[in-house]
Amino acid sequence: MKTHQFEVLVVGAGGAGLMAGLYASKTAKTAVISKLYPTRSHTGTAQGGIAASLGNLEGDNPDWHTYDTVKGSDYLGDQDAIEFMCYEAPEAVLELEHMGLPFDRTPDGKISQRPFGGHTNNVTGKPVRRACHAADRTGHMILQTLYQQCLKKNITFYDEFQVVDLLMANPQTTGASGAAAGVVAIELATGELHVFHAKAVIFATGGHGRIWEITSNAYAFTGDGIAITIRRGIPAEDMEFFQFHPTGIYKLGILITEGVRGEGGVLINGKGERFMEKYAPTIKDLASRDVVSRAIYTEIREGRGVNGQNYVYLDVRPESVNKYAAIDGRKNKDGSPYTVTGEELLAKLPDIVDFCRVYLGVDPITQPMPIQPTAHYAMGGIPTNKYGEVVVDDKNTVFPGLYAAGECACVSVHGANRLGCNSLLDIIVFGKHAGLRAAEFTKGASFQPLPADPTAFARAQFESILHADGKENAFDIATTMKKVMFDDMGIFRSGKGMQHALEVVRELKERYKHVSVADTGRIFNMELINVWELGNLLDLAEVTTVSAIARTESRGGHSREDYPERDDKKWLKHTLAWVREDGKIDLKYKPVVITKYEPKVRTY
Amino acid sequence: MQVTIKIFRYNPEKDKKPSHKTYKLEAVETDRVLDLLEKVKGYQDGTLSFRRSCAHGICGSDAMRINGFNRLACKTLVRDVGTRITVEPILGLRVIKDLIVDMEPFFENYRSVKPWLINDEPEPAQERYQSPEDRERFDDTTKCILCACCTTSCPSFWGNDQYVGPAAIVAAHRFIFDSRDRAAAERLKILNDVFGVYRCHTIFNCTLACPREIQITKAIGEVKAAIATGSLK
Numbered sequence: 001m002k003t004h005q006f007e008v009l010v011v012g013a014g015g016a017g018l019m020a021g022l023y024a025s026k027t028a029k030t031a032v033i034s035k036l037y038p039t040r041s042h043t044g045t046a047q048g049g050i051a052a053s054l055g056n057l058e059g060d061n062p063d064w065h066t067y068d069t070v071k072g073s074d075y076l077g078d079q080d081a082i083e084f085m086c087y088e089a090p091e092a093v094l095e096l097e098h099m100g101l102p103f104d105r106t107p108d109g110k111i112s113q114r115p116f117g118g119h120t121n122n123v124t125g126k127p128v129r130r131a132c133h134a135a136d137r138t139g140h141m142i143l144q145t146l147y148q149q150c151l152k153k154n155i156t157f158y159d160e161f162q163v164v165d166l167l168m169a170n171p172q173t174t175g176a177s178g179a180a181a182g183v184v185a186i187e188l189a190t191g192e193l194h195v196f197h198a199k200a201v202i203f204a205t206g207g208h209g210r211i212w213e214i215t216s217n218a219y220a221f222t223g224d225g226i227a228i229t230i231r232r233g234i235p236a237e238d239m240e241f242f243q244f245h246p247t248g249i250y251k252l253g254i255l256i257t258e259g260v261r262g263e264g265g266v267l268i269n270g271k272g273e274r275f276m277e278k279y280a281p282t283i284k285d286l287a288s289r290d291v292v293s294r295a296i297y298t299e300i301r302e303g304r305g306v307n308g309q310n311y312v313y314l315d316v317r318p319e320s321v322n323k324y325a326a327i328d329g330r331k332n333k334d335g336s337p338y339t340v341t342g343e344e345l346l347a348k349l350p351d352i353v354d355f356c357r358v359y360l361g362v363d364p365i366t367q368p369m370p371i372q373p374t375a376h377y378a379m380g381g382i383p384t385n386k387y388g389e390v391v392v393d394d395k396n397t398v399f400p401g402l403y404a405a406g407e408c409a410c411v412s413v414h415g416a417n418r419l420g421c422n423s424l425l426d427i428i429v430f431g432k433h434a435g436l437r438a439a440e441f442t443k444g445a446s447f448q449p450l451p452a453d454p455t456a457f458a459r460a461q462f463e464s465i466l467h468a469d470g471k472e473n474a475f476d477i478a479t480t481m482k483k484v485m486f487d488d489m490g491i492f493r494s495g496k497g498m499q500h501a502l503e504v505v506r507e508l509k510e511r512y513k514h515v516s517v518a519d520t521g522r523i524f525n526m527e528l529i530n531v532w533e534l535g536n537l538l539d540l541a542e543v544t545t546v547s548a549i550a551r552t553e554s555r556g557g558h559s560r561e562d563y564p565e566r567d568d569k570k571w572l573k574h575t576l577a578w579v580r581e582d583g584k585i586d587l588k589y590k591p592v593v594i595t596k597y598e599p600k601v602r603t604y
Numbered sequence: 605m606q607v608t609i610k611i612f613r614y615n616p617e618k619d620k621k622p623s624h625k626t627y628k629l630e631a632v633e634t635d636r637v638l639d640l641l642e643k644v645k646g647y648q649d650g651t652l653s654f655r656r657s658c659a660h661g662i663c664g665s666d667a668m669r670i671n672g673f674n675r676l677a678c679k680t681l682v683r684d685v686g687t688r689i690t691v692e693p694i695l696g697l698r699v700i701k702d703l704i705v706d707m708e709p710f711f712e713n714y715r716s717v718k719p720w721l722i723n724d725e726p727e728p729a730q731e732r733y734q735s736p737e738d739r740e741r742f743d744d745t746t747k748c749i750l751c752a753c754c755t756t757s758c759p760s761f762w763g764n765d766q767y768v769g770p771a772a773i774v775a776a777h778r779f780i781f782d783s784r785d786r787a788a789a790e791r792l793k794i795l796n797d798v799f800g801v802y803r804c805h806t807i808f809n810c811t812l813a814c815p816r817e818i819q820i821t822k823a824i825g826e827v828k829a830a831i832a833t834g835s836l837k
Contacts, residue, residue: 037707039750040655040663097731100721100784102739102746109733134746140662141746148720189700218657254660354817355660358679359634475646518650521617524701527650 001455002194006031006156007442008435009183009198011163011225014041015139015424016406017204018146019431020388020438021155024202028439031156033163033185033196035220035529038147042206042218043427046139047351048116048259049131050096050428051421052089056110057129057333062086064122065130069422070597072118072288073379073415074556074566076238076574078593081386081411085422085429092428093132101145103134104348114348115262118288118419118604127262127286131421136257136349142424161185161194162529163224165458166201166232166402169448180401181448184458188529191522195454199445200438202403203229203382204431209242210533211541212375213486216248216255225408227536229382230543231457234392234399235576235588237410238380239540240548241557243418244491246292248374250311254355256371258420260314260364261285263348264321264330264340267296268313268368269304274324275312280604284328287604290417290557293373297491306370313368316349318342320368342366373491377418379557380547381410383576388434394576394590401441401448405434412574415592416556465531470516474531477508477515477538485541493548494561502545509538539579546585547575568599605687607631609640611652612692614699622699624690625649633683637670637691641677641703654703661815664751667694668703674753674813694756696765710752713768717776717794722787738783745778745823747816754810754820760803767803768795770810770820777823781836788836796831804828 008024010017013034021032034041053060065086070077097103097111104112115127134141150157165184182197208223209215230236246267247256261267266285269275279295280287287295300310315321322339330338342365346353349364356362356369382404383391390402406427413426484504488497512535519527553567554560573589580586607629614622627644638656645652654677655665661679668677669692671685682689697705723732748771755761755769776795780788795801801824810820830836 036657036663036665037711037750040657040665042658042663044749045658045660045662094731098727100723100779100782102742102782103731105734105736105739107736109735111731135743137662137747140749144746144748145721151715152718152720218663219659220657252660351662358661358681473647474650475643516650519653521615521651523616524653524704526653527645 002192003197004031004194005197005447007198008200008202008438009033009196010202010204011183012204012206012406013038013157014043014204014206014406015142015146015427016431018150019428020202020204020405020435022146022149022153023432023435024439025153025155026439028442031158031196032150033158033161033183035160035162035188037159038157039143041143042221044140044143045218045255046142046424047136047255047257048262049114049133049138049421050093050142050424051116051119051130051419052093052132052425053086053130054090054093054111054113054132056106057113059121060128060130062089064120064128065089067122067597068119069413069419071602072417072419074417074602075568075572075599076412076415076555076592078412079595079597080593082413083595084386085413085425088429089425092425096142096145096428099145099149101134101141103132114259115286116420117258117261117286117292119421120283125282127283131259131262133259136259136351139424158185160188162188163228164461164532166228167450167454168232178399179448180399181450184455188524191525193455193458195450197447197450199442199447200401200403202388202405202434202438203408204404204406205408207378207407208537208540209375209378211481211485211537211544212490213482214248214253214372215375216245216253217375222533222536223540224533224536225404226381227539230539230579233578234390235383235578236380236543237383238412238575239544239577240551240575241379241416242375242544243289243377243379243557244293244373245289245376246296246373247314247371249355249359250370250372252359253374254359255374255376256314256352256355256369260316260349260352263316263345264325264338265314265316266320266324267292268315269299270306270308270312271304275299283604288417288419290559291604293491294559296373311370311372314371315368316345316364317366317368318345375486377423378407379410379412379414379416379418381408384409384411386411386433387437388430389437394588396590401445403434403438405430416558461532462528465515465528466517466520468514468516470514472511472514472516474515474534477511478534481505481508481538481541489545489548492559492561495549498545498549502542502549505538505541505545509542512538543577543579543585547577547587550587551575572599605631605633607640607682607687607689609644610690611644613702615651615701631682633681635682636678637680637685637689638666638677640689641691653701662749664749667751667753667756668692669694674757676751676753676815679815694752696756696762697752707752709765710755710769710771713772714750714775716768717772717791718787719775719779721779721782721785723784724786732784734783742778742781744818745774747818748774748778749816751815753813753815757809757813759807759809760805764799764803766799768800770804770824773801773824773827774818774820777827780827780830788830792827792831795827801828801831
């Protein structure tokens with residue numbers, strides 16, 4: 001066992017982790033630990049853009065962005081945090097540009113912007129160009145640029161180290177006493193356990209979309225940070241809210257950016273009809289994601305999928321774009337009618353064209369793309385305030401030395417449904433502030449004492465996997481979980497279906513105790529790591545389902561057929577879920593922060 | 605259809621030397637080679653080790669030699685390579701276990717060209733303006749995902765791993781031709797070295813191997829020309 005000491009430890013090296021590392025390292029001795037090489041992080045797959053009201057192509061302002069985000073969240077987002085993020089957005093994007101991020105440009109050399117779902121001109125209600133983009137690989141450019149800055153600043157990295165436990169001084173199973181003391185990690189190349197002793201720990205470990213069968217998420221998205229913290233008595237917030245992105249490649253789930261619809265693409269059902277105008281008469285195909293995903297599923301369930309199958313078309317052929325842009329009266333900045341050519345689309349959406357050609361054998365410039373909704377983004381996660389400090393009860397009590405940022409955190413700026421382009425914004429703004437806050441905290445703080453046997457809990461978890469009386473196949477358990485979660489905990493839910501999902505997940509958790517592991521080696525034992533990750537997914541699947549069953553309303557990404565209406569009287573509140581030592585899950589609730597915008601009926 | 609997949613295996617804790625093992629499994633023509641590896645690992649041999657993450661050609665984790673060519677396992681479909689498939693680690697980097705190689709020398713080469721924007725002029729209150737044409741000038745080389753398909757397909761790199769390699773030159777190109785950067789001369793000096801661009805003998809393996817379809821040999825040629833002429837046109 002090796003022991004290291006840093007003032008600030010960042011776990012995860014995607015956009016949030018790298019921003020946290022850049023800012024914390026300005027004043028504190030900092031290390032960034034990641035189970036992947038940083039450039040492999042899932043931030044790199046974000047496509048369409050990062051939202052900021054720069055107003056480079058038309059009038060826009062942070063208040064409109066704030067309102068759109070509040071409305072997008074179905075009023076579950078905390079309005080103080082949302083306003084903070086939207087006001088920080090322009091500066092965040094300019095900072096990225098100054099770091100060297102190669103944004104696309106307007107003819108006069110400014111950062112180019114495109115329309116995106118749910119982002120509107122608050123006067124006209126029409127889509128506004130707010131998404132700052134670099135072709136359809138904005139996330140790739142952000143990840144590369146931030147990693148490059150980290151290299152420039154000589155940040156200390158521990159690449160391919162899997163963090164498996166959070167160390168605390170004076171821990172309690174639930175409640176707010178104690179303080180962060182560090183983490184335990186496995187060095188993948190050697191199998192050796194390392195103890196990282198720290199004053200502050202920032203979790204930036206990303207999402208957990210691998211719970212679901214059809215997902216846009218990377219294999220790495222197994223919810224490690226949330227799973228580790230719930231095992232240490234930290235609650236998980238709003239886990240029932242998971243976003244299904246409307247346009248994943250049929251069967252594979254690979255993301256097709258909303259930017260396709262931003263450029264004028266339209267959704268078409270099996271009868272050849274554009275159907276979004278029925279569901280969102282004002283902004284149609286650019287309604288927010290929960291609305292569009294439900295519309296697609298409704299079309300499919302009512303028999304209007306393509307060829308009777310579970311998919312519809314996303315059509316970005318120039319002739320279709322131009323036809324519907326004329327119908328919608330869409331104009332360019334100079335007032336001329338909006339039109340596109342195949343060449344322009346190829347320049348703006350090169351990766352999408354590539355994905356379709358490789359995985360579907362379809363050329364989207366000449367053929368429509370078969371798509372279905374895909375599990376995409378966790379709105380819920382480790383509860384934090386707007387400074388990235390982890391808060392551990394219904395009174396928002398700060399847990400000293402513990403921080404979270406990015407998808408694994410729940411600030412909450414996304415509430416019940418995230419707007420496109422707000423996740424890249426989230427990681428930049430809250431990654432930065434978590435890093436700043438953590439570094440500031442370490443100035444006055446001393447290192448907490450490490451537990452006498454700091455790796456005991458981590459060792460126990462891995463030994464129980466290795467010594468299980470292996471009859472059960474991990475791949476089978478994962479496949480069964482993903483299917484039941486997609487069928488019963490997906491876009492439409494019901495009490496009966498969710499109860500069924502919960503039973504299956506609990507049965508799988510029992511089977512998991514008898515999982516077989518063939519690899520007993522130490523060097524890159526990826527089987528052992530993957531089985532541990534599956535344990536994380538099962539734990540989060542259970543918390544998600546229990547939180548969802550309790551919420552007897554429909555809001556944003558949580559849509560119940562037995563409770564189809566939003567119920568602000570009873571449910572305008574955040575869920576907090578604790579996993580007790582005996583495995584039972586306790587639920588409590590905390591109020592939503594409402595400042596300027598009273599909840600009202602949400603239509604697009 | 606049934607697919608036969610022959611995989612390079614090496615477990616440093618058990619094996620004196622590497623071997624190949626053959627597995628048979630059911631597949632459809634749209635399966636990714638990565639899907640096959642996952643199934644082999646899930647149902648036939650859990651000890652099989654490889655890196656992977658995004659599974660759609662963006663994260664760059666799963667570069668492998670598939671039927672002799674460097675490819676990403678997640679971007680190579682059964683219909684592209686047929687039903688008899690051989691999967692081996694990329695060449696020129698030390699094999700640690702099965703398909704996992706030591707990436708450190710590769711990233712060291714990347715870091716050596718200072719792959720970050722260098723511009724010490726005061727930051728403007730707005731963005732640094734850049735015309736669409738200036739932005740277009742280095743667009744191709746911004747696409748690199750650092751998968752190492754190019755560098756480990758290069759005979760010059762196999763011959764001498766001190767050669768900085770195509771991926772590092774691509775990274776340098778991305779900044780050398782960015783109108784906002786001020787350190788082109790510095791980078792050109794680094795690459796004007798016995799282990800720099802002149803190790804490239806325009807074999808084009810890198811360009812063929814690139815899963816992002818970057819015109820790598822062209823980019824290297826532009827860097828060579830910039831060194832020779834001192835001009836960035």
